[in-house]
Amino acid sequence: YAKAxxxxxxxxxxxxxIQAQLLSLSEALNDQGIRDFINNPDITLSQxxxxxxxxxxxxxxASEVKSFVNLLIDRKRVTLLPEIATVFGDIVDNDNGVTRGSVISAKPLTDEALASLENKITQVLKKKIVLTAKEDPSMIAGVVAKVGGWTFDDSLETHLKNLNEELLNH
Structure with missing residues (x-):
């Protein structure tokens, strides 16, 4: 469905x-009331x-989105819309040469810090990187970025662990 x-x-x-509209519809389908309506066997397909x-x-x-949603309703697949939107986004990213990842930090990253990190990882991997930032208050300091199979760990915890290992080995 996403490819089509x-x-x-x-x-x-x-x-x-269309990608933005799919994401909005996907979020709407996370509402339990809407899911109950769609899955209610007492309500006819026509209704x-x-x-x-x-x-x-x-x-x-957009007319394409309306037609697409109607097709999903006809085929009783409208509850798959969130997954279809995710795959659609992956196809768009792939076509644009974008790889998505996440970065975890103890405190919120500024837009500038996030952009700088994306640029550094883009240079290393030779791919356009877009990161989603998350916070983890259990981290002392630093960041851990995950992109594909790569992990870029610049956390204080890892630095301290490495220092401890060096001291124990000498």
């Missing part, structure tokens, strides 16, 4: 718009489609 929507989106030149289309009309989605 990607091909249509790329052809129409609206990749980023579900009518109700969902009314909602889609009110939020001004």
């Amino acid at each position: 929507l990607y091909a249509i989106s790329k052809e129409s030149g609206s990749l980023s718009n 579900k489609k009518t109700t969902i289309n009314k909602v889609l009309e009110s939020v001004k989605l």
Whole structure:
């Protein structure tokens, strides 16, 4: 499903718009009330489609997204939308040469620090890197970045562990 929507989106030149709309719809599907409505066997497919289309009309989605959601409803696959959106995003990233990763720090990173870290890892891996920052108050200081199979550990804990090993070996 994601590949088909990607091909249509790329052809129409609206990749980023459709990707953003898919993410918004995916977040909406995380709402338990909406999931209950979609999974309710007492509500006919026609009623579900009518109700969902009314909602889609009110939020001004691209015609490709509306058609895609209707296809998923018809095939009883609309609950797969979050996974489809994730795969769609992965395809877009791959096409753009982007690799995503995460960075964990004791305190929030500034935008400048995050951009600097992305640039450094981009230089090392020779790929465009986009990091998602997370906080871990249990860290003393430093950062740990994970991208693909790579881990870049510049945490104080690791530095102290390495220092301890050096001292014990000498």
